[in-house]
Amino acid sequence: MTSDPKNLAPERRQPRMGTIVSGVLVAAILIAAAIAFAVRQTSPDPIADPQTAATPSATATPLPGGVAGFAVPEVDIFGRRVDIPLHPDGQLREQQIPSKTSTDRDWLTAPPAGLREPGGWQRVHGVVVPFSTSDGPTWIRDGVAGGYAHTPQGAALAAAMSVYQVAARPGDRAVLTQRLVLTPADQARFDAGIAAGRLPRQQPAARTRGLLAYDAFRVESYAPDLAVVRLASRSNEPTTTAAGSSAARAWITASVPMVWNGTDWLLRGNGNSLSTSQISDLSGWTSWS
Structure with a gap:
């Protein structure tokens, strides 16, 4: 399954925002779409011009009496809190809660700590990503968050960060180096797309x-x-709807392979699409927050 890079831009149509989110997410979670974007795009696309990228949050105004390191929070279309870090690369949080160990009964099912608190979900380079107080991230290098715990929770956090940051910054070499493990062929495709100006360092807000x-x-x-x-x-x-028809709540899911390189979890990109599906029930899943 291959996505047309021009379809990465969401259609602005109200009030069916859920449909828009679904379409954008499907495009984002297919890492192969970024590779196809590098290889197949042959005509200029003004919306992908790095000069039109979203304004960094470093320009945000801190709120007197608010959470240190953050501007005024936002609320997403589902009513959930989104924190805006003063630094565009995100605000690291103190790791206060011990990570789970393999002897814990909820080793595979426990959520990372701190995501229900202010600062747990931050808008970083245009996308909303998690920052825990138990399993990372613990560093930001060259504008990229990393340093996740060697735990299932650390792998899940790294997966969430990696997929979205690659989608938001497909032409940023620091992101590709620190969040992906690529085959030589796929690395060459990314390099060619960057050199040709087809992959922006930062996607615009659209x-x-x-x-x-x-x-x-x-x-x-x-x-x-x-x-x-x-x-x-x-x-x-x-x-x-006015006609009486209804649509149930739904989720798009993606299976993300993460490999441990000795110090961090990285997304294993090999040019294949991630396995995706749509579900209507989260029974058996771990809620982030």
Whole structure:
């Protein structure tokens, strides 16, 4: 399955925002779409011009009496809090809660700590990503957050960060280096796309505004060197039309392979599309917040 890069821009149509979020998410979670974007795009696309990228949050105004390091928070289309860090690369949080260990009964099912608190979900380079107080991230290098715990929770956090940051910054070499493990062929495709100016360092707000906080995750398999994490993002809220027809709540899910490189979890990109599906129930999933 390959996505047309021009379809990455969400269609602005009200009030079916759930449909828009679904379409944007599907495009974002297919890492192969970024590779296709580098290889297949042959005509200039003004919306992808790095000069039109979203304004960094470093220009945001702090709120007197608010959370240190953050500007005035926002609320997403589903009514959830989104914190705006004063630094565009995000605000690290103190790791106060011990990570889970393999002897814990909820080793594979516990959520990372701190995501229900202010600062748990931050808008970083246009997309909403998690910052925990238990499993990372613990550093920001060259504008990219990393340093996740060697735990299922760390793998899930890294998966959420990696997918969205690659979608938002497909031409940023620091993101590709620090958040992906690529085959030589795929690395060459990214390099060619960057050199040709087809991959922007930062996507504009029109292409990132629908990449909202994930609702839940599920660890499908876990080993010290490889974790497969499935992420779920809300794509639709229950609605009833004037005609009486209704649409149930739904989620788009993606299976994300993460590998441990000795110090961090990285997304294993190999040019193939991530396995995706749509579900209407989160039974058996771990809620992020």
